[in-house]
Amino acid sequence: MNPLCKPWEHAASRRQFLGASAGTLGGLGGLLSAPAAEALRAREKQVLFVWLDGGMSQLESWDPKPNTEFGGPFRAIRTSVPGTHFSELLPQCAKQAHRLCVVRNVSTQDNAHSSGVARIQRGDPKNRGVAYPFFGSAIAKLMGPTASKLPPYVWVKPGSGGFKTEDAGFLGPRYGSLAFGDGKAPEDLLRHASITAAEDVERNELRELFNRRYAAPRRPAHTEASSFVFDTALELMKRQDMFDTSKFPAKDLDRYGRTELGQHLLLARTMLEAGVRFVKVGSYGWDTHGDNFNAHASLVPKFDRAFAAVIEDLAASGRLANTLVIVMSEFGRTPRINGHAGRDHWPEAWSVAMAGCGLNAGVVVGSTTEKGTEVKDKGHDIGALFHTWFRALGIDSSKTEYDNNGQPLPLAHEDMVAIKEALA
Amino acid sequence: MQWPKKTAAHLSALALGAAMATALGVPGALAAAPLHPRVDELVAAKATASGQRLAAPAADAEFLRRAWLDFAGTIPSATQARQFIADPSPTKRAQLIGRLMAAPTFAERMAEVFNIQLMERNGDSEDWRGYLRAAFATNRPWDQMTREMLSPDFKDASLRGAGHFITRRLEKVGQQETDYPGLTRDVGRLFMGVDLQCCQCHRHLTVKEYKQVDFNGLFTVFSNARLQAAAGDYKTPWVQEGLMTNKYEFVSVLNQVKGSTGPRVPLGAEVPLPDPAKDPLWIVPPNTKTRSAGVPKFSALGELSRRMASPENPYFARNIANRIWWQFMGRGLVEPLDLHHAENPASHPELIDTLAKELVAHRYDLKWLVGELALTQAYQRTGVLPAGAPAAPVELFTAALERPLSAEQFLRAVLAALGEQERIVEGRGWEGLAGPRHTLKEFETTFLGALANAPREPELAVNPTLRAALFLRNNDRVQWLLERRRGNLVDRVASMTDTAAMADELSLAIFTRPAAAEEKAALATHLQRNAGERERALGRFAWAMISSIEFFTNH
Numbered sequence: 001m002n003p004l005c006k007p008w009e010h011a012a013s014r015r016q017f018l019g020a021s022a023g024t025l026g027g028l029g030g031l032l033s034a035p036a037a038e039a040l041r042a043r044e045k046q047v048l049f050v051w052l053d054g055g056m057s058q059l060e061s062w063d064p065k066p067n068t069e070f071g072g073p074f075r076a077i078r079t080s081v082p083g084t085h086f087s088e089l090l091p092q093c094a095k096q097a098h099r100l101c102v103v104r105n106v107s108t109q110d111n112a113h114s115s116g117v118a119r120i121q122r123g124d125p126k127n128r129g130v131a132y133p134f135f136g137s138a139i140a141k142l143m144g145p146t147a148s149k150l151p152p153y154v155w156v157k158p159g160s161g162g163f164k165t166e167d168a169g170f171l172g173p174r175y176g177s178l179a180f181g182d183g184k185a186p187e188d189l190l191r192h193a194s195i196t197a198a199e200d201v202e203r204n205e206l207r208e209l210f211n212r213r214y215a216a217p218r219r220p221a222h223t224e225a226s227s228f229v230f231d232t233a234l235e236l237m238k239r240q241d242m243f244d245t246s247k248f249p250a251k252d253l254d255r256y257g258r259t260e261l262g263q264h265l266l267l268a269r270t271m272l273e274a275g276v277r278f279v280k281v282g283s284y285g286w287d288t289h290g291d292n293f294n295a296h297a298s299l300v301p302k303f304d305r306a307f308a309a310v311i312e313d314l315a316a317s318g319r320l321a322n323t324l325v326i327v328m329s330e331f332g333r334t335p336r337i338n339g340h341a342g343r344d345h346w347p348e349a350w351s352v353a354m355a356g357c358g359l360n361a362g363v364v365v366g367s368t369t370e371k372g373t374e375v376k377d378k379g380h381d382i383g384a385l386f387h388t389w390f391r392a393l394g395i396d397s398s399k400t401e402y403d404n405n406g407q408p409l410p411l412a413h414e415d416m417v418a419i420k421e422a423l424a
Numbered sequence: 425m426q427w428p429k430k431t432a433a434h435l436s437a438l439a440l441g442a443a444m445a446t447a448l449g450v451p452g453a454l455a456a457a458p459l460h461p462r463v464d465e466l467v468a469a470k471a472t473a474s475g476q477r478l479a480a481p482a483a484d485a486e487f488l489r490r491a492w493l494d495f496a497g498t499i500p501s502a503t504q505a506r507q508f509i510a511d512p513s514p515t516k517r518a519q520l521i522g523r524l525m526a527a528p529t530f531a532e533r534m535a536e537v538f539n540i541q542l543m544e545r546n547g548d549s550e551d552w553r554g555y556l557r558a559a560f561a562t563n564r565p566w567d568q569m570t571r572e573m574l575s576p577d578f579k580d581a582s583l584r585g586a587g588h589f590i591t592r593r594l595e596k597v598g599q600q601e602t603d604y605p606g607l608t609r610d611v612g613r614l615f616m617g618v619d620l621q622c623c624q625c626h627r628h629l630t631v632k633e634y635k636q637v638d639f640n641g642l643f644t645v646f647s648n649a650r651l652q653a654a655a656g657d658y659k660t661p662w663v664q665e666g667l668m669t670n671k672y673e674f675v676s677v678l679n680q681v682k683g684s685t686g687p688r689v690p691l692g693a694e695v696p697l698p699d700p701a702k703d704p705l706w707i708v709p710p711n712t713k714t715r716s717a718g719v720p721k722f723s724a725l726g727e728l729s730r731r732m733a734s735p736e737n738p739y740f741a742r743n744i745a746n747r748i749w750w751q752f753m754g755r756g757l758v759e760p761l762d763l764h765h766a767e768n769p770a771s772h773p774e775l776i777d778t779l780a781k782e783l784v785a786h787r788y789d790l791k792w793l794v795g796e797l798a799l800t801q802a803y804q805r806t807g808v809l810p811a812g813a814p815a816a817p818v819e820l821f822t823a824a825l826e827r828p829l830s831a832e833q834f835l836r837a838v839l840a841a842l843g844e845q846e847r848i849v850e851g852r853g854w855e856g857l858a859g860p861r862h863t864l865k866e867f868e869t870t871f872l873g874a875l876a877n878a879p880r881e882p883e884l885a886v887n888p889t890l891r892a893a894l895f896l897r898n899n900d901r902v903q904w905l906l907e908r909r910r911g912n913l914v915d916r917v918a919s920m921t922d923t924a925a926m927a928d929e930l931s932l933a934i935f936t937r938p939a940a941a942e943e944k945a946a947l948a949t950h951l952q953r954n955a956g957e958r959e960r961a962l963g964r965f966a967w968a969m970i971s972s973i974e975f976f977t978n979h
Binding site: 187237 | 889
């Protein structure tokens with residue numbers, strides 16, 4: 001059991017989080033004295049979710065099969081955990097292996113991108129005709145913002161930014177993500193050039209005066225909701241520097257790599273430090289149907305460097321103990337190499353790497369057959385991973401349910417259970 | 425403030441009924457028995473039975489803002505507010521409602537309300553908007569509008585816009601299949617108040633009456649329609665119905681029991697299919713040479729819409745009565761709006777029955793119903809809760825409930841409040857001004873982008889969002905409205921000297937009410953502290969007002 005994640009803490013903090021998200025929109029900051037809030041913030045659980053869109057090859061990363069029929073040209077290298085080997089494309093992650101928990105017997109259901117991306121990120125529960133939330137929206141609902149009051153679900157991604165509501169499913173758009181497109185702050189995030197910080201504070205106090213006067217003889221809910229979003233906006237604006245990669249130290253920029261994914265993971269670390277509950281980082285271009293090996297030789301080292309750096313930094317600051325880190329795709333890639341030296345979609349047997357809060361460190365869970373074509377035992381579907389993640393964050397997914405307008409819905413597939421070997 | 429004495433209220437109601445009947449074009453015989461006193465009796469009876477007090481009548485200013493937002497879609501000017509508050513006439517409220525409902529802006533407002541409710545921000549079209557405006561301008565009955573939307577005449581220039589309800593929903597998005605189930609669900613939800621989604625695959629697990637046959641009886645009608653591109657006689661996308669001679673077969677995923685149905689009004693009777701042995705099948709037979717698909721004699725859309733929009737279907741009138749009540753009262757008598765069934769009774773069962781029955785008797789005349797609701801005490805009560813008692817449950821309607829402003833209402837209200845309506849809406853008053861000329865289109869895009877819900881997300885409640893907060897705090901156009909410019913609110917107030925009068929002018933223009941003492945004091949302090957930059961300080965004060973929850977809601 002992780003010394004920083006005691007069961008009684010899970011129970012206590014969860015009640016408060018649910019209270020915070022269920023109505024007292026002021027969040028924990030409003031319920032606790034400042035030092036208590038500070039102490040709690042240090043313990044608050046967070047999530048870093050790295051999404052490699054298109055499907056990273058497990059054979060060129062976490063589950064190498066050198067010198068076998070489908071193994072490909074890359075070697076396997078030793079890691080910091082004796083007996084565990086990664087692909088030679090992951091030299092930095094190999095040095096962090098003692099902090100990782102790699103599940104090598106992931107076996108899922110969907111081999112199409114169009115449906116698989118959403119299906120995996122929703123945890124592929126039983127079909128009840130409702131769209132389940134993506135993991136980030138689920139956590140935004142179940143745990144709410146941290147004491148920082150920053151938006152609970154932020155998505156750093158290439159391309160467009162803004163408010164992305166589709167991840168939220170039946171939870172409703174308020175549990176969608178705030179997306180930093182190309183790592184940049186969304187529209188209207190920066191304080192208007194014609195207003196100084198002092199003027200902004202002054203006019204916001206006036207706004208609160210009007211709100212208080214209006215709310216006094218009425219039901220308070222709408223006014224509280226309004227104050228909450230204006231406060232959240234202010235918290236975001238106060239941290240403008242946090243979103244400006246050009247202000248990051250050169251040393252960090254180099255360590256993470258001056259690549260898109262590198263900068264985005266550095267931004268993600270900064271957001272976690274600032275108190276964002278759930279940060280998702282997206283990377284595209286992993287769908288290597290042709291020229292798989294050159295593509296992975298180019299892509300994986302960029303990921304390797306950035307991911308190892310963020311694990312190292314989170315561990316050094318002590319945050320890793322309270323931060324659940326996950327890296328995955330919608331599926332793995334076929335062991336069989338196709339006629340274009342590519343690998344196709346392979347949900348049958350692939351790997352997910354994790355680290356941090358509530359998980360065993362330095363372990364490999366499950367294995368695949370000699371050629372990597374199948375999982376050796378029955379494997380773990382995405383539902384089991386969802387249960388594992390909820391448990392790692394202190395949420396009992398076998399007992400907690402969503403309430404969708406009176407329709408009780410399990411958090412994750414009810415026929416599946418958490419992966420015991422992964423949990424601390 | 426007191427309600428007029430009971431007899432006086434009834435008398436004035438009768439007089440007003442006649443006055444409104446003229447304004448609304450309602451036959452005198454029907455208007456002679458007004459509905460609104462009965463509504464108030466039923467609401468009061470329920471409150472009393474629940475041991476709750478009713479709130480006082482709204483102050484004139486509170487009523488004025490509410491009525492303008494509801495019937496004109498915007499707020500009145502400071503001058504109009506002063507005039508109304510000063511008017512001593514005991515019938516001024518009913519007169520105002522009559523005036524606002526007789527103005528062309530009322531049809532615009534109703535068209536907007538129905539566009540938002542029916543399309544749920546899922547795509548717009550000029551023809552569709554034009555259709556709604558024309559329908560409400562001529563006070564077309566709701567059953568007729570429903571038939572026009574669900575069985576559209578795509579060749580008639582004045583009616584084809586109604587087809588947008590169906591055609592937009594059948595457009596392909598990305599790699600997804602054509603969303604026939606989505607259209608089926610929406611027809612059930614929006615026209616009958618029954619969300620049958622669960623019944624696509626099995627009987628509803630929590631609602632006894634909703635059966636798999638109910639969803640599929642609708643589904644078979646819509647999945648028989650194919651979306652076609654505009655061409656030839658068709659100036660817009662249109663749907664072509666196929667020949668329908670067989671029942672639709674389905675299987676329950678719960679118990680694998682098979683079922684089948686022809687077209688069917690949900691929770692109603694099945695429509696008999698034509699018999700290929702007896703009935704002629706085609707109006708225009710298919711022609712392989714011209715590649716024409718032909719026109720079947722049996723139109724499932726026509727049959728369905730006729731039977732759905734009919735007094736035989738009790739859900740039809742109840743749904744629209746409940747939705748109109750929700751629109752003007754802030755909460756449905758049945759909630760959620762799309763879950764009418766026996767075990768989910770209305771908060772006021774007799775009231776919803778009365779509204780539905782009277783609406784049928786008035787031939788689905790929505791303008792009549794809206795006019796009656798506007799005259800109720802329930803509509804005209806204050807939103808301030810009675811002092812000294814805990815808040816009553818919202819479903820008792822003891823005090824006015826806060827309702828969301830649509831993005832459109834918010835934009836119009838903010839332009840009116842800050843005195844930039846003329847420049848932005850009418851394009852006048854730009855002479856000699858530096859900087860770019862802004863357009864209404866530009867403002868609409870920006871404000872809708874920040875304040876409207878995501879597509880397919882019903883706008884049902886006051887919903888302050890982070891996006892809206894960031895927009896109000898930092899957006900360039902919002903900031904532009906608050907700069908001093910010839911003739912705008914900040915300009916007008918900056919040229920005044922007495923701070924109490926300045927506070928009143930700001931408050932009447934923005935909140936449609938005089939300023940409170942506390943607010944006058946706040947303005948005086950604020951101006952003293954910022955003596956060196958008075959105009960900008962006034963801009964910030966006005967910002968605090970338009971960003972407050974008081975401005976953000978219809979209360």
